Amino acid sequence: MSLQEIVIQQLFNGLLLGSFYGLVALGYSMVYGIIRLLNFAHADIYMVGGFCSLSLLTFFGGTFIGNGWLGIIVSMFITMIIVGLLGVVIERVAYKPLREAPRLSLLISALGVSMILYNSAMVVTSGEYRPYKTGLSYEGFSIGSVFITHTQAILIVAAVILMLILHLFITRTMYGKAMRAISMDRDCCRLMGVNVNKIIALTFFVGTALAASAGMMAGVYYGSLHFYMGFVIGIKAFTAAVIGGIGIIPGAMLGGLMLGLLESFGTQIPFIGSAWKDVFSFIILILILIFKPTGLLGKKESERM
Amino acid sequence: MSEVVLSLKNLETRYGQIYALKGISLDIREGEIVTLLGSNGAGKSTTLKTISSLVPACGGKVEFYGKDITNAPPHSIVEMGVIHVPEGRRIFKELNVTENLELASFTLKDDAERKRRIENVFELFPVLAERRKQMGGLLSGGEQQMLAIGRALMPDPKIVLLDEPSMGLAPIIVQGIMDIIKTINDRGTTILLVEQNAKVALKLADRGYVLETGEIVMEGDADKLSKDDSIVKAYLGH
Numbered sequence: 001m002s003l004q005e006i007v008i009q010q011l012f013n014g015l016l017l018g019s020f021y022g023l024v025a026l027g028y029s030m031v032y033g034i035i036r037l038l039n040f041a042h043a044d045i046y047m048v049g050g051f052c053s054l055s056l057l058t059f060f061g062g063t064f065i066g067n068g069w070l071g072i073i074v075s076m077f078i079t080m081i082i083v084g085l086l087g088v089v090i091e092r093v094a095y096k097p098l099r100e101a102p103r104l105s106l107l108i109s110a111l112g113v114s115m116i117l118y119n120s121a122m123v124v125t126s127g128e129y130r131p132y133k134t135g136l137s138y139e140g141f142s143i144g145s146v147f148i149t150h151t152q153a154i155l156i157v158a159a160v161i162l163m164l165i166l167h168l169f170i171t172r173t174m175y176g177k178a179m180r181a182i183s184m185d186r187d188c189c190r191l192m193g194v195n196v197n198k199i200i201a202l203t204f205f206v207g208t209a210l211a212a213s214a215g216m217m218a219g220v221y222y223g224s225l226h227f228y229m230g231f232v233i234g235i236k237a238f239t240a241a242v243i244g245g246i247g248i249i250p251g252a253m254l255g256g257l258m259l260g261l262l263e264s265f266g267t268q269i270p271f272i273g274s275a276w277k278d279v280f281s282f283i284i285l286i287l288i289l290i291f292k293p294t295g296l297l298g299k300k301e302s303e304r305m
Numbered sequence: 306m307s308e309v310v311l312s313l314k315n316l317e318t319r320y321g322q323i324y325a326l327k328g329i330s331l332d333i334r335e336g337e338i339v340t341l342l343g344s345n346g347a348g349k350s351t352t353l354k355t356i357s358s359l360v361p362a363c364g365g366k367v368e369f370y371g372k373d374i375t376n377a378p379p380h381s382i383v384e385m386g387v388i389h390v391p392e393g394r395r396i397f398k399e400l401n402v403t404e405n406l407e408l409a410s411f412t413l414k415d416d417a418e419r420k421r422r423i424e425n426v427f428e429l430f431p432v433l434a435e436r437r438k439q440m441g442g443l444l445s446g447g448e449q450q451m452l453a454i455g456r457a458l459m460p461d462p463k464i465v466l467l468d469e470p471s472m473g474l475a476p477i478i479v480q481g482i483m484d485i486i487k488t489i490n491d492r493g494t495t496i497l498l499v500e501q502n503a504k505v506a507l508k509l510a511d512r513g514y515v516l517e518t519g520e521i522v523m524e525g526d527a528d529k530l531s532k533d534d535s536i537v538k539a540y541l542g543h
Contacts, residue, residue: 174411181397181408187359188395193383193412193460 005144010264012148012156016221018260019159023214024237025244025252026166027207033183033247034203036103040110041090042211043234044117045083047227049212050219051121053079054132061135068135069154076216080209087208088201096197121227129226132219155217162213163253166206170249179203183247232278239285245295254296259284307335310370310464310495311356311387317364318348318355325351327519328365333464338486338496340506340527342540343516349499350392352516353466357389358382369463384412386463392472394453398442402433402452405441409456419459426455429485447478454485464495471502483509503540507531515540 024046031039056075061067065074094109140149170176178194179202189196218233219225240259244251259281266280288295311333318326325348333339343349354360356367358379367375374382397405406423413419427434430451436444444452450470457465467486471479483505490496500506507513507527515523515536523530530536 174407177400177404177408178411181400184397184399185395188391188397189408190359190379191357191383191389191391191395192409192456193380194408195378195380 002144005146006268008143009146010268011261012146012152014261014264015156015257016152016260017264018257019156019163020214020218020221020233020256021237021240021259022163022253022256023159023210023217024233025240025256026163026249027211028238029241029244029246029249029252030179030203030207032241033249034179034200035095035099035106037095037106037110038238040107040234041094041113041117042207043230043237044114044121045087045208045230046211046215046218046233047121047225047230048086048117049079049083049215050132050225050229051125051130051215052083052212053216054130054219054225057134061133066135067133072134072136072216072220076213079212079216083212084205084209087204090208091201091204096200118227118230125225125227127227129224131224132222134220136220151220155221159214159217162210166210167250167253169206175199175202236278236281239281242285242295243288245298248295248297251295251297258296307337308370309333309368310335311497312368312371313352313356313365314368315365316352316355316362316367318351318360319363320360325519326355329516329519329521330365331514331521331524333495333497335495336490336493337512338490338498338510340498340500340503340510340513341516342500342503342506342513342530342536344501344539346518347516348519349516350468351519353389353391353468353497353499356382356466357387359389380412383460386460387466388457388460388462388464389466390453390457390468390470392468394446394449396441396444396449396452399440401438401440402444403437405452406455406459409459412460422459422461426458429458429488430455446474447481450474450478450482451485454482454489458489458494462494464497465489466497466499468499469501470498471500471505479505503536504531 024042027042028039031037031042053075056078057067057071060071060075065071090113094113095106098106098109136151138149140147170179178189178199182189182194182196182199186196218229236259237256240255241252243259244253244255262284263277263281266277267274309332313329313331315328315330316326317324317328329352341349341352351360355362358376362375366373369385369387374385397408400408403423406426407419410419410422427437432448433451433455436448441449441452470482470486474482479502486496486498487509498506498510507530510527512525513527513530514521
């Protein structure tokens with residue numbers, strides 16, 4: 001492969017990986033922004049999203065909808081709603097009663113939810129890898145000797161569309177503005193007539209639905225699922241959220257895409273190779289924490305009386 | 306006599322075991338400006354927070370046009386038209402001026418009406434109109450106070466509870482803010498004004514109450530209060 005082809009190939013891999021990271025990072029960041037919680041269960045939601053969509057897709061495979069693109073789109077839509085509601089239930093049961101409690105209690109509750117989710121998935125799947133069968137073809141297009149399937153290209157486009165929709169939601173709608181305002185001053189939002197509980201629930205719904213969509217995309221892309229698949233991506237997405245500035249929505253997208261690109265290009269560094277790509281991400285995390293702890297898009301609080 | 310808008314009946318609030326309000330009663334009538342005076346820690350802010358349900362009442366009642374609204378969810382109290390402008394203004398620093406105003410009409414579903422009301426606020430505060438795209442955190446103290454009052458007008462309030470609008474502002478700016486409060490009142494909005502700056506507050510108000518360690522120790526017409534010896538000594542200097 002020529003250098004140019006390597007760049008194209010890695011650019012593509014990086015964008016794909018980065019969109020998964022970004023979609024999961026968004027949920028981390030939104031939840032952190034609004035209730036200052038590192039939601040450990042978020043990574044497992046990604047896994048649940050994968051399995052939920054697989055069940056739906058398998059079911060639709062036997063109907064007229066099929067397991068091609070139509071089936072995938074329908075399954076993704078339903079998965080996002082079901083898993084989004086699961087996120088709302090988790091918030092209601094495990095986090096809301098602890099909202100005024102010390103932050104550590106909330107963190108432990110999140111760890112508990114995470115364990116419940118992945119252990120349940122382990123029992124249901126007997127801890128085995130499950131193939132993710134779709135009716136998609138392996139057709140694609142070539143750029144030089146780089147071959148890209150239509151599936152891969154569409155996944156990136158889908159992820160970008162989801163991020164754009166979220167961005168418009170956050171910046172243009174009253175609900176989105178309320179989310180941002182709650183992360184700045186919750187009590188003051190109450191005085192503006194914002195039903196804070198409702199907006200927090202909505203935040204969980206949106207963040208969780210995005211992670212679920214990423215879980216489904218990962219299934220389609222990698223072709224298999226495992227109950228522990230959320231672990232590594234959870235840490236990576238968290239890294240992405242911190243790189244971009246946790247609590248800042250565009251930061252999560254930027255951090256995700258950057259981390260994906262850095263990792264895929266990192267595999268091309270001589271003598272390092274792909275086995276070291278996780279080390280690479282965490283070195284970046286450490287550097288960011290040392291030199292710009294608020295993240296790339298984070299700024300210092302501006303105080304003025 | 307005009308109708309009572311807001312009435313506190315033997316209202317009690319406590320933080321932990323310590324009572325911040327030990328049963329206070331007051332009435333505010335339609336069209337009035339009533340001021341609540343007192344030194345630091347007397348319970349002025351707590352009174353407002355209890356009315357808007359940010360802190361729970363543990364005894365007594367808050368009535369709005371005769372309806373019991375004690376400990377109702379804060380957003381429903383806003384929906385009824387009781388708007389609390391908190392101490393320190395609490396502008397959303399990373400939202401711009403327009404967004405701050407939009408959010409203040411969260412309960413309103415009609416976007417065209419929202420735009421119209423924002424234009425009304427801009428008419429009242431031309432400075433804010435010039436800065437409509439500026440982040441709230443970059444406004445000066447006086448501008449932030451104007452924005453805070455502007456936000457209070459967005460939901461079309463029946464009564465506005467103002468907590469220390471003069472705090473941290475230069476005297477000339479304070480006078481401007483007081484003029485605006487007067488204008489709003491002239492347009493028909495009832496005002497409950499909490500102030501440490503008793504001189505300014507009594508000049509503006511129709512009536513006043515004096516709060517000391519969670520109890521009302523004096524009440525009366527603003528003229529009468531501003532001539533009262535103990536008030537002059539405690540709050541007005543000289």
